[in-house]
Amino acid sequence: MRVFVTGASGWIGSAVVPELVGEGHQVVGLARSDASAAALTAAGAEVVRGTLDDLGVLRDAAAGSDGVVHLAFKHDIAFSGDFKGAGEADRRAVEVIGEALAGSGRPFTIASGTPSIPGHVATERDGHDPDPAAAARGDAQHVRAVTAELALSLAARGVRSSVVRLAPTNHGEGDNGFVPALIGTARDQGVSGYVGDGANRWSAAHRLDSAHLFRLALEKAPAGSTLHAVAEEGLPVRDLAEVIGRRLGLPVVSVPAADAGAHFGWLAGPLAANRAASSVLTRELLGWEPAQVGLVEDLEQGHYFA
Numbered sequence: 001m002r003v004f005v006t007g008a009s010g011w012i013g014s015a016v017v018p019e020l021v022g023e024g025h026q027v028v029g030l031a032r033s034d035a036s037a038a039a040l041t042a043a044g045a046e047v048v049r050g051t052l053d054d055l056g057v058l059r060d061a062a063a064g065s066d067g068v069v070h071l072a073f074k075h076d077i078a079f080s081g082d083f084k085g086a087g088e089a090d091r092r093a094v095e096v097i098g099e100a101l102a103g104s105g106r107p108f109t110i111a112s113g114t115p116s117i118p119g120h121v122a123t124e125r126d127g128h129d130p131d132p133a134a135a136a137r138g139d140a141q142h143v144r145a146v147t148a149e150l151a152l153s154l155a156a157r158g159v160r161s162s163v164v165r166l167a168p169t170n171h172g173e174g175d176n177g178f179v180p181a182l183i184g185t186a187r188d189q190g191v192s193g194y195v196g197d198g199a200n201r202w203s204a205a206h207r208l209d210s211a212h213l214f215r216l217a218l219e220k221a222p223a224g225s226t227l228h229a230v231a232e233e234g235l236p237v238r239d240l241a242e243v244i245g246r247r248l249g250l251p252v253v254s255v256p257a258a259d260a261g262a263h264f265g266w267l268a269g270p271l272a273a274n275r276a277a278s279s280v281l282t283r284e285l286l287g288w289e290p291a292q293v294g295l296v297e298d299l300e301q302g303h304y305f306a
Contacts, residue, residue: 002026003218004061006052006093007071008045009036011177012111012170015211016069017043023215028061030072052089055096062100067107067218070097070151079266084136087143094151103158109217112148114165114203114228114277116141121233122277124165124226128152148226155224162221167203167230168275170210171295173303178202179295181267183244183304192245193255193263195272198238203277205231206292216286227282231290234276243299 003020007013008029017040020027027045031037037047050057052072062068070093078086094110101108115127130145154161169178186192210229217227238252245252260268282288298304 001066001218002028002064003067003069004028004030004048004065005045005069005071006030006058007073007111009039010071011175012166012207012210012214013071014039014043015172015207016071016214017045019208019211019215020069020218021045028065030057030061052093055092058093059096059100062097065106068097068101068109069214069218070094070108070110071214073111078140083140083143087147090144091147091150094147098151098154098157098159098161101159102154105158105160107160107162107218107221108151108154109162109164109214109221110148110151111214112144112163112165113141114167114230114275115145116273116275118274120274120276122228124228124279124281127165128226152224152226160221160223162217162223162225162227164210164214164217164227164229165277166210167205167228167232167277168270169202169204169295170207170229171204171298172207172292175207175304178267178270179240179299179304182240182271183248185264185267186241186244186248186250189263190250191253192241192248192250193253194238194241195255195260195264195268196257198241198254199236200272200274201234201236201276202240203230203232203234203275204295205229205290206294206298209290209292212291213282213286213288216288221286225285227286228277228279229282230277230279231292232294233278234274235295237271239296240299243296247299247302247305
């Protein structure tokens with residue numbers, strides 16, 4: 001299968017590309033820089049130069065493919081405060097790719113995130129009623145969810161669309177997401193902290209297991225499928241803080257919710273949320289079985305603290 005991949009040199013994409021190539025697929029990766037192009041070439045992929053804003057490039061590459069995996073997202077502007085702008089660019093890309101694939105029956109899978117539901121373990125059936133007003137304000141969860149629903153709606157237009165919802169932590173060597181940020185905060189503050197009682201839970205998966213799920217989704221997910229790349233349903237955030245504290249030789253402390261913003265900065269909200277999620281339905285549908293180490297074991301290997 002000739003597969004067009006956006007975000008092909010990113011954290012997840014750089015695992016998805018070799019996963020696809022290793023199974024005999026021909027990968028065409030979107031690259032916005034010379035460094036990204038070189039990395040894709042080294043991984044055995046063809047390169048098409050462009051960005052998410054180059055809608056003509058996206059349309060042509062999708063039209064010339066047997067399937068599309070859309071992983072790109074403007075994280076740079078999202079984390080600088082313009083999540084709304086990042087979401088709008090993402091939506092436009094999905095619209096253009098969907099138009100190129102309409103009526104073809106070809107697969108189109110996109111990345112999204114597992115929903116956060118207080119006091120509840122989110123399943124693949126949850127989170128399908130995002131608030132458009134919240135999305136318009138730039139609420140991160142609703143922004144991504146609205147675009148995910150757009151992708152799923154393409155099933156009615158002859159596209160074998162699917163959404164792979166990623167756990168908040170996709171760990172592995174080279175990770176630069178939430179866990180390294182939590183470690184950096186602990187170093188800066190001199191304590192390894194968690195919010196309140198730290199009983200809220202984060203789901204997690206190794207990025208190689210997530211990459212494997214993207215391939216399965218591309219190859220055989222039914223049209224309109226919602227899938228969860230979740231290997232561990234939910235680890236108490238307090239447990240993560242304890243591992244970090246022990247590895248850094250720092251005391252482990254509870255940070256009151258009222259002080260979380262000052263202590264953790266932008267990380268305060270995600271750190272206090274419940275992000276437990278299940279992947280039971282995904283495993284039953286596609287036979288996906290995570291094979292990599294869990295998050296705590298990955299932390300214990302030491303590379304996060306090098």
